[in-house]
Amino acid sequence: MRSRRLLCSLLLFVATVMPARAAVPEGVWIVAEKVAVRVFECSGKLCGQIVWLRNPALRTPEMCGRTIIWNLQPNGAAQWDDGWFYDPEDDKTYSVDAHQESPDLITARVYLGAPFFGRTETLRRVSLGELDGRC
Numbered sequence: 304m305r306s307r308r309l310l311c312s313l314l315l316f317v318a319t320v321m322p323a324r325a326a327v328p329e330g331v332w333i334v335a336e337k338v339a340v341r342v343f344e345c346s347g348k349l350c351g352q353i354v355w356l357r358n359p360a361l362r363t364p365e366m367c368g369r370t371i372i373w374n375l376q377p378n379g380a381a382q383w384d385d386g387w388f389y390d391p392e393d394d395k396t397y398s399v400d401a402h403q404e405s406p407d408l409i410t411a412r413v414y415l416g417a418p419f420f421g422r423t424e425t426l427r428r429v430s431l432g433e434l435d436g437r438c
Contacts, residue, residue, distance in 0.1 A: 326381070328403055331434075332426040334411075337392055339434055340372060349375035349383050349401070353391070355437040361391050367438030375401060388413050397421070 327344040331354055334340065340351030351372030356362050375386030381403035388399040388411070400418065401411040407428040414421025431437060 328406075328409060328428075331429050331431055332409065333429045333434075334426050335424050338371070338390075339429060339437070342372070345373065348373070348377070349386065353438060354431065355434040356391060358392060359436060362436065362438055366391055372399065375399065401426075 327349060328342055329344070331339055331341050332351070333355075337357045338353060339355035341354050342349065342351045344350075349372065350370055352368055352370050353366060354368075356366065369389075369391075371389040371391065373387050375383035378384045383401045386399045386401070387396055389396045390413075395415075397413045397415055398418075398421075399411050399413050401409050403409045409426040411424045411426060412418045412421050413424050
């Protein structure tokens with residue numbers, strides 16, 4: 304009986320200390336009206352692959368289907384940290400943290416160095432039918 308109480312207490316402690324894992328917001332999301340990504344779970348983290356690019360010159364076999372969001376680690380019920388975002392329009396890779404505001408809206412802090420020096424991008428859930436000239 305005592306060991307059962309101890310086990311229950313331990314499980315309760317772990318449940319209250321550990322942050323809830325973020326549900327993966329699977330689907331297609333458009334980032335800053337420039338690039339659309341298919342978001343998916345990858346080894347317990349969040350990743351995204353290009354499915355559409357605003358700039359037709361970038362719609363190459365090398366770019367279409369490329370993973371440009373990776374390693375976003377869950378940090379709460381609707382939050383991810385310590386990930387990477389490759390911007391195909393400026394050819395740079397940034398650190399990224401993200402928070403799902405609603406079922407169809409994610410805000411992401413994209414930065415080099417410290418979040419303070421970055422920019423906030425909005426990701427909006429879309430359907431592939433809304434995108435002209437997709438990859």
